[in-house]
Amino acid sequence: MTERVPLRLHVPEPTGRPGRHTDFSYLHLSPAGDVRRPPVDTEPADTRDLAYGLVRVLDDDGRALGPWALPIDVQLLRRGLRAMMKTRIFDARMLIAQRQKKISFYMQCLGEEAIAVAHALALAPGDMCFPTYRQQGLLLARDDIDMVEMICQLLSNERDPMKGRQLPVLYSYKRAGFFSISGNLATQFIQAVGWGMAAAIKGDSRIASGWIGDGATAEADFHTALTFAHVYRAPVILNVVNNQWAISTFQALAGGEGTTFAARGVGCGIASLRVDGNDFLAVYAASRWAAERARSNLGPALIEWVTYRAGPHSTSDDPSKYRPADDWAQFPLGDPIARLKAHLIAIGAWSEQEHENAKRELDAQVAAAQTEAERYGTLADGHMRSAAEMFEDVYQDMPEHLRRQRQQLGV
Numbered sequence: 001m002t003e004r005v006p007l008r009l010h011v012p013e014p015t016g017r018p019g020r021h022t023d024f025s026y027l028h029l030s031p032a033g034d035v036r037r038p039p040v041d042t043e044p045a046d047t048r049d050l051a052y053g054l055v056r057v058l059d060d061d062g063r064a065l066g067p068w069a070l071p072i073d074v075q076l077l078r079r080g081l082r083a084m085m086k087t088r089i090f091d092a093r094m095l096i097a098q099r100q101k102k103i104s105f106y107m108q109c110l111g112e113e114a115i116a117v118a119h120a121l122a123l124a125p126g127d128m129c130f131p132t133y134r135q136q137g138l139l140l141a142r143d144d145i146d147m148v149e150m151i152c153q154l155l156s157n158e159r160d161p162m163k164g165r166q167l168p169v170l171y172s173y174k175r176a177g178f179f180s181i182s183g184n185l186a187t188q189f190i191q192a193v194g195w196g197m198a199a200a201i202k203g204d205s206r207i208a209s210g211w212i213g214d215g216a217t218a219e220a221d222f223h224t225a226l227t228f229a230h231v232y233r234a235p236v237i238l239n240v241v242n243n244q245w246a247i248s249t250f251q252a253l254a255g256g257e258g259t260t261f262a263a264r265g266v267g268c269g270i271a272s273l274r275v276d277g278n279d280f281l282a283v284y285a286a287s288r289w290a291a292e293r294a295r296s297n298l299g300p301a302l303i304e305w306v307t308y309r310a311g312p313h314s315t316s317d318d319p320s321k322y323r324p325a326d327d328w329a330q331f332p333l334g335d336p337i338a339r340l341k342a343h344l345i346a347i348g349a350w351s352e353q354e355h356e357n358a359k360r361e362l363d364a365q366v367a368a369a370q371t372e373a374e375r376y377g378t379l380a381d382g383h384m385r386s387a388a389e390m391f392e393d394v395y396q397d398m399p400e401h402l403r404r405q406r407q408q409l410g411v
């Protein structure tokens, strides 16, 4: 009889911790230009290699290589670079405003700007995103969203379109295809699939794009969404942003060790790609591929965007407690802004001088928007919306018990 050994569990651990460098070889990178580009009507099972490889276009010298290097109008690339810069500047200023106690809470997308910005530019008007709190780039990439209004939401002030009912950052812009953000993670995926199915039932031509983080894929809603998307071939793009961390929890604890989040899609019968999320050109090309597939009734696509959450999870988090301080600097996929900038300079479509000018101009734009938004109140000056409003907008006729509660509150 074979000897019986005591059973044990495996608990994944990150290779790096404060004071100990991360060994990023766990990421399994592919060289730029190496991964094939299948036709949009490819069979889901035939995307297995793409779910384990890494779609990359930009190499370390800023050259665009391989089958995913689409001929993209240079004006679109310049627009994308400026939108990423604007997003980073916006985040930096709002972080300071939070430290000044003007905003109760803030979440940056530092290091992840390419994903939301390039995706926004790849979608069509009317498509509906179901974002998490780290896709502000979907809004900041657009010309029709007023930063003043966004900042009023953060300040929860008189002009907050959410009337102070949502946590700062949890924006809602139906007109810009940006569904109200739920704090309950993973709900975005089932909502996106449901919206996409409804679009198909109505014979509409607009597609849905759902968002989730590596950590939140461990929620049951992720798997439910994949099942429905697969069964009904829902017109939806399923974006998994693998930024390596879920607050202080390493992505391996959500199931990323020894496999990929993109591979989950293949297992469910969904065409899946694993893409360099810090490569603007790769994000744009993969988003276009998935959008065309969904729009042509060829079914959903799942895309794992490999990136790194360079900042703290939120203003309530201190990453120096759980990961090396220089982790982002060591992350092999680099900084998305620096990479697109290098590419544009390499093709003669940008310069250091233009970059500096753009930075100054965008900073002035964000600062002006902030000054104007603060005129309608900040948390620091106590100029908030009336508490009476919390009783409104639920019932057409206010029921007696709410009327009584409002009276008790004296508002």
Ligand SMILES: Cc1ncc(C[n+]2csc(CCOP(=O)(O)OP(=O)(O)O)c2C)c(N)n1
Residues within 6 Å of the ligand: 132, 134, 183, 184, 185, 186, 212, 213, 214, 215, 216, 217, 219, 241, 243, 245, 246, 247, 309, 313
């Ligand atoms: C259903 C649910 N569980 C837990 C939380 C608390 N929570 C908020 S953010 C977060 C981490 C999410 O990490 P990830 O999905 O990787 O997204 P990231 O913050 O890295 O963008 C957790 C656990 C929540 N908001 N909703």
Ligand SMILES: [Mg+2]
Residues within 6 Å of the ligand: 213, 214, 215, 241, 242, 243, 244, 245, 246, 247, 309
């Ligand atoms: Mg994460």
